[in-house]
Amino acid sequence: MTNTLFDALMAPHKGEARDFLILPDGSSLSYDDIHRLSGRLANLLTAQGVKPGDRVAVQVQKSPEALALYLATIRAGAVFLPLNTAYTPAEIAYFVGDAEPALVVCDPARAARRDDFLPDGGKLMTLDADGKGDLIEAAICHAEVQNPVPRRGDDLAAILYTSGTTGRSKGAMLSHDNLLSNARVLADAWRFTSEDVLLHALPIFHTHGLFVASNVLMLAGGAMIWLPKFDAAQVIELLPRATSMMGVPTFYTRLLDRPDFTGELVQKMRLFTSGSAPLLAETHRAFEDRTGHRILERYGMTETNMNTSNPYEGERRAGTVGFPLPGVALRITGEDGSLLPRGEIGQIEVRGDNVFQGYWRMPDKTAEDLAPDGWFRTGDLGMIDPDGYVVIVGRGKDLIISGGFNIYPKEVELLIDEMPGVLESAVIGVPHPDFGEGVVAVIARAEGAKPDPDAIIADLSDRLARFKQPKKVMIIDELPRNTMGKVQKAALRAEYAELFSGRDQTR
CATH class of the missing domain: 3.40.50.12780 (ANL, N-terminal domain)
Structure with missing residues (x-):
């Protein structure tokens, strides 16, 4: 029995001196460098009491050492739980409380607030953007040689929490086979x-x-x-x-x-x-x-x-x-x-x-x-x-229902995005006293442009059914996005929730 994911990703490259990670300063780390570091870290995790199936929660900046920690976690048979570096201690407290990790790894600066997110007795180690911290200091004392813990294909390799825009964040459980099958398909x-x-x-x-x-x-x-x-x-x-x-x-x-x-x-x-x-x-x-x-x-x-x-x-x-x-x-x-x-x-x-x-x-x-x-x-x-x-x-949550009619935002956005002076648009539904939801187009202007909201509505008047047409057009400089570049329509809906409040909007 093998460690399904680690054995496929890294075991074939053991001892290989060719470049794996090329760093901005021109230096590089070989496959063997990362293989050996992940061995030290896997042995450290075991010494810290991390057992197969345990979660290791990680909120650190991107570095070669952070990637090695991911590999070490699955190598030790544990479950990798990466967390967005923008999360606040209060948000981290939810994930830690929900996943109950055996170990949390964070930036040294965040460790000073450990009481805000870590329960009494919780284990915490540190790793910074330069690959330094007590995690690496402790790993140096461990051997490079480590036999990957056997894992079946349906054993968990990672838990990734969804953004939580439809409720409290949910931890998606991904198995070794889930990740490996997809990597094989994409590589081909x-x-x-x-x-x-x-x-x-x-x-x-x-x-x-x-x-x-x-x-x-x-x-x-x-x-x-x-x-x-x-x-x-x-x-x-x-x-x-x-x-x-x-x-x-x-x-x-x-x-x-x-x-x-x-x-x-x-x-x-x-x-x-x-x-x-x-x-x-x-x-x-x-x-x-x-x-x-x-x-x-x-x-x-x-x-x-x-x-x-x-x-x-x-x-x-x-x-x-x-x-x-x-x-x-x-x-x-x-x-x-x-x-x-x-x-x-x-x-x-x-x-x-x-x-x-x-x-x-x-x-x-x-x-x-x-x-x-x-x-x-x-x-x-x-x-x-x-x-x-x-x-x-x-x-599905972006579907607008106005006056009993379903409106798909993308259909309206595609037309608006073609108009002069428009960089991009986000169409949302907000509470409306007569229609349930009123259609609102929030438009990010192109540099130097001054789109006319009335002209935009007029342009759509013969291109869309009346119930699909925006009742209001808001012009802003930039649409709000999360760290992966997705437009945050929930934030826009909250910002414009009172737009039609107390007004006569009968278009």
């Missing part, structure tokens, strides 16, 4: 090999940077240019050394804002992918015009990793997330659970080896979203177009 679908060098500027507390990017490259035996965060100038400097980059839409818009981002710069690149938030068709076109590369957009989520992808070879169609990945089944269902034909909007459901095991200590929520036959109700609304491409329309 996106043609990753040991010759690849991935420019890695994503955080590693999220499935995108940790499981999609890192797992795929380890499985393929490639190297990663390991950046602590996205910095456009730094990325432009390092792109000539890379063959691929995985990013969020903001990465690409920021690169396009710079005149020194040119087609010559990316001559060695073979692949750019985008996810975690929708990529505007305008960004697709501008990026292709500038570089000759068409960004590959895909669709995934915390509970499943990746579900669909535009093709590596073939048309990468803007506004879609491509086709279901090999081994992933996808269907569109109505409110009654019936299967809907192509072209009709409904809930996206997926099934496959990538689908999680359920929500940590939430059996009722698990039963609600994950059917006994394996179909997971994603909560995303979408359709399959006539050519088989999957189109994401929005989250």
